Amino acid sequence: MGVLLGAVxxxxxxxxxxxxxxxxxxxxxxxxxxxxxxxERQVADLVDGRIDxxxxxxxxxxRARRLAAARGAALTPVTMRxxxxxxxxxxxxxxxxxxxxxxxxxxxxxxxxxxxxPQATLLPLSLLRxxxxxxxxxxxxxxxxxxxxxxxxxxxxxxxxARALFASDRVDAACMxxxxxxxxxxxxxxxxxxxxxxxxxxxxDHCTMTAGPSAxxxxxxxxxxxxxxxxxxxxxxxxxxxxxxxxWRPPRLTGYEQLERAVDEAGFxxxxxxxxxxxxxx
Amino acid sequence: xxxTEHTDVTDLADLGLDEGGxxxxxxxxxxxxPGERLTVTGRHPALGVHLAAWCREHGHQVADERGALVGPxxxxxxxxxxxxxxxxxxxxRAGDAxxxxxxxxxxxxxxxxRGALVEAGGPPIGAQWSEREHVWADVxxxxxxxxxxxxxxxxxxxxxxxxxxxxxEEIERxxxxxxxxLVENEQAALIIPARLLxxxxxxxxxxxxxxxxxxxxxxxHVEVFTRRALxxxxxxxxxxxxxxxxxxxxxxxxxxxxxxxxxxxLGEGTFLDLLHFIHxxxxxxxxxxxxxxxxxxxxxHVxxGVAHTAHLAAxxxxxxxxxxxxVERRHSALLDTAGLNAEVFDSLVLLAAGSWSPEAIxxxxxxxxxxxxxxxxxxxxxxxxxxxxxxxxAELSALHTRNFM
Numbered sequence: 001m002g003v004l005l006g007a008v009x010x011x012x013x014x015x016x017x018x019x020x021x022x023x024x025x026x027x028x029x030x031x032x033x034x035x036x037x038x039x040e041r042q043v044a045d046l047v048d049g050r051i052d053x054x055x056x057x058x059x060x061x062x063r064a065r066r067l068a069a070a071r072g073a074a075l076t077p078v079t080m081r082x083x084x085x086x087x088x089x090x091x092x093x094x095x096x097x098x099x100x101x102x103x104x105x106x107x108x109x110x111x112x113x114x115x116x117x118p119q120a121t122l123l124p125l126s127l128l129r130x131x132x133x134x135x136x137x138x139x140x141x142x143x144x145x146x147x148x149x150x151x152x153x154x155x156x157x158x159x160x161x162a163r164a165l166f167a168s169d170r171v172d173a174a175c176m177x178x179x180x181x182x183x184x185x186x187x188x189x190x191x192x193x194x195x196x197x198x199x200x201x202x203x204x205d206h207c208t209m210t211a212g213p214s215a216x217x218x219x220x221x222x223x224x225x226x227x228x229x230x231x232x233x234x235x236x237x238x239x240x241x242x243x244x245x246x247x248w249r250p251p252r253l254t255g256y257e258q259l260e261r262a263v264d265e266a267g268f269x270x271x272x273x274x275x276x277x278x279x280x281x282x
Numbered sequence: 283x284x285x286t287e288h289t290d291v292t293d294l295a296d297l298g299l300d301e302g303g304x305x306x307x308x309x310x311x312x313x314x315x316p317g318e319r320l321t322v323t324g325r326h327p328a329l330g331v332h333l334a335a336w337c338r339e340h341g342h343q344v345a346d347e348r349g350a351l352v353g354p355x356x357x358x359x360x361x362x363x364x365x366x367x368x369x370x371x372x373x374x375r376a377g378d379a380x381x382x383x384x385x386x387x388x389x390x391x392x393x394x395x396r397g398a399l400v401e402a403g404g405p406p407i408g409a410q411w412s413e414r415e416h417v418w419a420d421v422x423x424x425x426x427x428x429x430x431x432x433x434x435x436x437x438x439x440x441x442x443x444x445x446x447x448x449x450x451e452e453i454e455r456x457x458x459x460x461x462x463x464l465v466e467n468e469q470a471a472l473i474i475p476a477r478l479l480x481x482x483x484x485x486x487x488x489x490x491x492x493x494x495x496x497x498x499x500x501x502x503h504v505e506v507f508t509r510r511a512l513x514x515x516x517x518x519x520x521x522x523x524x525x526x527x528x529x530x531x532x533x534x535x536x537x538x539x540x541x542x543x544x545x546x547x548l549g550e551g552t553f554l555d556l557l558h559f560i561h562x563x564x565x566x567x568x569x570x571x572x573x574x575x576x577x578x579x580x581x582x583h584v585x586x587g588v589a590h591t592a593h594l595a596a597x598x599x600x601x602x603x604x605x606x607x608x609v610e611r612r613h614s615a616l617l618d619t620a621g622l623n624a625e626v627f628d629s630l631v632l633l634a635a636g637s638w639s640p641e642a643i644x645x646x647x648x649x650x651x652x653x654x655x656x657x658x659x660x661x662x663x664x665x666x667x668x669x670x671x672x673x674x675x676a677e678l679s680a681l682h683t684r685n686f687m
Contacts, residue, residue: 083338090331179335181328185300192301197328231341232368234403246341246365 001216002030005209006042006051009035010153013242020239024229029221038149038282039116040275043067046075047273049214053078053222056210057151058259059118059268064210067273076211077251078223083244084206085252088178089123092195094165099172102131102199108172109140111161115280116268117152118259120161123201124175126262131199142171149282155180162189173198204255289359290314294324299332307333307360311342316364319345321357329356341365372402377485387412387485396485409483411538415597419589423488425582429495432578436506439575444567446513453565453636456629459519460560461511463626464576465504466521467553467687470529471583472500474545478538492586499579506572513568519629524620528685531612539594539601540608546587548609549687550580551664555657556686563633563649588664595669602669606678613681621684657686 007018018033025031034051036042039060046054047067056064061077068075091110093099099108105128113120121143125135133139144161147154161174162184174195176184181197184190209226211219226248229236240246263269268277292310297303303326310320322333333356337344341363377384379397389406411417419425446454475493484490511518532549535541557577564570595601627650632638635646658679665675 082341086334086338086344088331088334177335178331179339182299182332182335185298185332190300192298195328197331200331230368231365232371234372234401237369237403244339246363246368 001218002032003052003215003218003222005031005033005053005055005222006036006045007033007055008039008042008057008150008153009037010147010150017239017243020236024236024239025222025225028225029218031222039063039151040149040282043273046210046212047071047073049212052212052215053219054210054212056208057118057153058204058206058208058256059116059122059151059263061208061210061253061256062259062263063269063273063275064212065273066269066271068213070272073213075213076215076219077253078209078211078219079226079248080205080208080251081243081245082247082249084208085249086203086254087119087206088203089119089127089175089201090178090181090197091124091127091173091175091199092162092165092181092190093173093198095194095196097172097196099198102128102133105139105173105198106133107139109142110135111142111144111164111171111174113143113152113157113161113175114145114148114150114154115143115277116148116150116282117157118262119152119177119206120158120175120180121152122262122266122268123204123258126258126265127199127201129265148280155183159184159189165190165195201258202255204258205252208251208253289319289321291321291323294322294326294329296325298326298328299336300328303329303332304336307336308340311360311362312366314362316362316367318362320360320362322360323355323357325355330358333358333360369401370399373399374402376400383414383418383486383488385414387414387483389483391483391485393484396487407483410481411478412483412485414486415594416538417482417486417489417590419489419586419593421589422492422586425586425589426488426492426495429492429499429579429582432582433495433498434502434575436502436509440506440509440571441567442509442513444571446566446568449514449565450637452638453632454514455516455519456632457565457569458511458514458516459625459629460633461507462519462521463525463623464507465511466525467529467549468500468503468507468576470532470687471545471550472497472504474532474535474541475500475583477533478541482538492582496579496583496586499583503572503576503579506575510568510572520623520625522620522623522625524616525623525626525685527619528616528621528683529687531615532687535608537604537608539591540605542587543591543605544608544612545687546583547591547664547668548661548682550587551584551660552657552682552686554580554584555653555660559630559649559653560633563636565633565636584664588667592668599669605668606670606674609678609681612683616683616685622686 007014022031022033039057042054043060043064045051046064064075099105128135128139135141144157146156158176158180164171165174231237231240231246270276290310292306294303294306307322334344337360343361344358345361346359376391376394376398377396391400392404392407394400475496479493482490532545535544554577557573561570561573630650631646634649635642661679661682662675665678666672
């Protein structure tokens, strides 16, 4: 039996993280991991049963759920990080911008993250639609495609979108996740007082570890072991810090309906989970 | 964890978390126990958005948002998490900052300052010397303070403009040969403390600092001896295979105390007499200056070597046997080598003679003979201080390398 987990190598630290977790988990469980260059192949392999568990982005969850449902199979969420709970995406403008409502963005240019970023592209563009603005029609979108296939795990696209607010050929608004708004402020990419939050999405949950059709009973052992990881453990703490959490929590899919809707609006995936976004090449 | 009833309030006014506001929040939370609540108020337009992200990252919960997250006045209730407490669970103090160093320095303390609170985890330092007895001397802090106060600038401490043109050419060649030899020796004397330093647990910081000043001292000696050798514009002197072999046995010494013993007690101790000799017979002011400055530094190196070796020998009498073996081992290794470069020896005679007249050479020869006797007496005195009986001290002194260092 045992568990084979898939994770996406969006950064070299992923090797350190999962090598460390693997060594710790293998004291209790027959556990191994494989790395993928992008989420689409990981999702396909999860649904095909080549891996038992996938460390999925929220967008990867949406596609995996659709692919599995089309085959009459079901997926099981296993766990999530404490830091995956209750996120928001924001649209910001320069502090001195005449734009005071989302509707004011009509006829203007909005910068987004990579094509496949749920937090910096799909969800904020859905927010525009909910205000009656069709991206590409009523409002121009300048996309910053960094790390395509990584579902926005790479921060580069968001950072470039933020920078575009103050570039010579500047955009009128930029989309990002709340934590990156704070990060870019502290980095100086967005100097203090330079931007104003124009709009924000409702809260949503982010990454979800997902068990696929090949998963056996050991997956629940994996979930228990992960949730049992103690931040007080000096061996685990550096790995938890690298992975960006203090504790693993029971899984939750709050706010995923926002993303399902955004995916449909953008025509990103079909209902049966095929990739339908024309300009997406992970 | 469940929130408790206790609630504190902190107001950030118009300060944002992107310009240091998190420090005020963290300070207020530090006064609370996990589960207790803090109400954060402020007028920064993005305070609510920032605070939600910051709390998530640091393991706190946003329990309640009063009013919009974006707006003129924000009030957010935060429930303190326990990640901070968990991080410091199992942390230990790396000894006592104000007191004496610990008998044993834990590898897990790593590079932490003595007395610091050390978070568990992190890489062990892998220091070879982590026991006080093997590196310490009570005089080390005072010697370091003296060393720090006695650093001199080679550019200004020596009167480089003093003329050497009046020195007869053959005497000048003797000076250049001796300087060439000194540079070679000082390079060995620089590398050895640097190597010991790299393997020493930094918990013994006074020893670390002292070794660092020792290496810096030798770096200056290398500079001033080289500069003196080049002052008359001629080529440098010779480097003999035997001399280099003798020095290289010092580099290979694996143990802290025996390396310190062979280098500082026997080698640099012998060098004190040599430098005094060169100073006394210097044909010019620069030669007198550089040897005078070097001998002051070397005296500190000898003092630490003697004090440390005596400290260890006092606590472990059997260690005298190991020291003896190190002298015998080095003697055996050098049996088939010539020892001191003959040209160095001849140069010392000529320096002391001051001319080639037979009578002057006789005086020079006798002076070098007397020098060797003083060197031997000094070694025996230091060996006796460390704890060797007089007869054994005499025997070991006689086995010391003919290369002096």
